[in-house]
Amino acid sequence: MKALVLAGGSGTRLRPITHTSAKQLVPVANKPVLFYGLEAIAAAGIREIGIVVGDTQAEIEAAVGDGSAFGLQVTYLRQHAPLGLAHAVLIARDYLGDDDFVMYLGDNFIVGGIRDIVGRFVHDRPSAQIMLTQVGDPRQFGVAELDAGGRVVGLEEKPAHPKSDLALVGVYLFTPAVHEAVAELKPSWRGELEITDAIQWLIQEGHGVESTVISGYWKDTGNVTDMLEVNRLVLESLDGRVNGRVDGASELIGRVVVEPGAVVERSRIVGPAIIGAGARILDSYVGPFTSIAADCVISASEIEYSIVLPRSSISGVSRIEASLIGHDVEVTPAPTTPRAHRLVLGDHSKVQISS
Template sequence: MKALVLAGGSGTRLRPITHTSAKQLVPVANKPVLFYGLESIAAAGITEVGMVVGDTQAEIEAAVGDGAAFGLQVTYLRQEAPLGLAHAVLIARDYLGDDDFVMYLGDNFIVGGITDIVRGFDSAARIMLTQVSDPRQFGVAELDADGRVVGLEEKPVVPKSDLALVGVYLFTSAIHEAVAELKPSWRGELEITDAIQWLIDRGRHVEASRITGYWKDTGNVDDMLEVNRLVLESLEPSHDVDAEIIGRVVIDPSAVVERSRIVGPVIIGPGARITDSYIGPFTSVGADCVVDRSEIEYSILLPRASIHGVGRIEASLIGHDVEVTPAPNTPRAHRLVLGDHSKVQISS
């Protein structure tokens, strides 16, 4: 079995972070989301990975390399435009050959890995389902009274169920015939749900399983922070600093923490400097970050971000090389320098 990992896409819901960084490389507990997926694939005994990449190919390649660090052999497959999940299968046809494969969306996070999902696969396709509060944002499955898949629809206006497809799929080579027959949907994309429906309509066996572990599509800031919280809860404490440490806290040996209070779960990366500050629960501080005379909680700081003299920050995702400082007391006005698609909340 091979793996097809989708690491293209523009990440519009994570802008402005993704104007300059691939969404799959935004870190959770100081490790890119994509790396968790690659580790799950390797743990399932799969070694050959086709990585579908787009405009952020150079950044993805620099981070993943040839895959040896994960025990994998990675081949990069260029997708010139994000034309749908089924289009990714289409361009990977020669690489996949007639092998079974798992398709893994690189910005998805699944606790517990995919070993159990892969084990015993013997049908034309296997999909994973989970209940969601707003199925209009996902591919949705309709099951009959016996639990068999009878219909699939991508981002329906009126969903027929609350069962969303998780971003992990298993396929045999039968999917290639289905993909070859597709026409673009109303979204202008080749939908993988249409390809699976094609198999169902022709009597091919498509399995559906409810996912038992935790799953998140880390496509927006709220989901990133929630996944970060979940991973931090499993930390094994590791630190040797002269500061007040409470709970599960991991501090890299090269980090400096002085006259500060750290309440875990928290992870502080290499080269970071924390002085006269409070770092609260569910916070990840990336490499070479600086937090001075400030308070921050339930947040993610990407490498080289700095926060100086700020009263309190919560529920925030702060990008690479960002500087956060207090505004002048007078005149009472806000001075902003914002990039395209930024989102700012200002208290009155």
């Protein structure tokens, strides 16, 4: 069995961060979200994976390499444009051959991994196995309709009038039967080859399609709110440890990770929180559910419920919360006079300013 990992999306909902970074490499608890998926695939006993990449191919390859760090053998498959999940299956046809495979969206996060569902698929071997979860607004997702016996009878991508609140989680398992389905597809109204249409074709042609409604945690980390929520969840599972230097004038409360080379001086850190390698926390407060990445500097500032990416600095800022701060960013106080805001913002930014 193989895995197909999709890491070619442009990440428009995470701009401006994704103007310069692959969305799958934005860190959760100082580890790229893609790495959690690769670890879940390896834990399920799968060793051969194809990673579908796009414009950020060089960055993905630099981070993952040949996959040996995860116990995997990686092949990179170039997708010239993000033309749908089924299009990714289409371009991977030669790589997948006649193998069964799991398709995993590289920006998804699932607590508990995929070992159980892979085991069930291998045992029962339907043509397709999908994972479902209840969501508040199913119009944003692929939606499944089940009959009274819990069998999948229909699928629809981002419907205006959903027939259920069960959304497809970004993990799919297929036998080679899916290739015939994909070959029959035409682009949807979105101009994409939809994997929901491929599964619908399998249903209509009498193939077995099974579903599992998961009760555990799942997130598509496509926007800042979801990234911060996943970061919170992962930090809650960390055990505290101090491998860096914390001076006697500092206070660590709860589960706090201080990675090697990090320095904490005259500061208070309330966990769960993680301070990355080589970071410096000086005369500051770092509150719960905060990830400070490698080589950052937080000086005379307060921050909580936030993610700060490598090599950024925050100096003299009274309070930051619920924020995602990119690589090599400088955050400083504005001059006290005149009373005006000076902004340098990337495309699609959202700014909240106190009046």
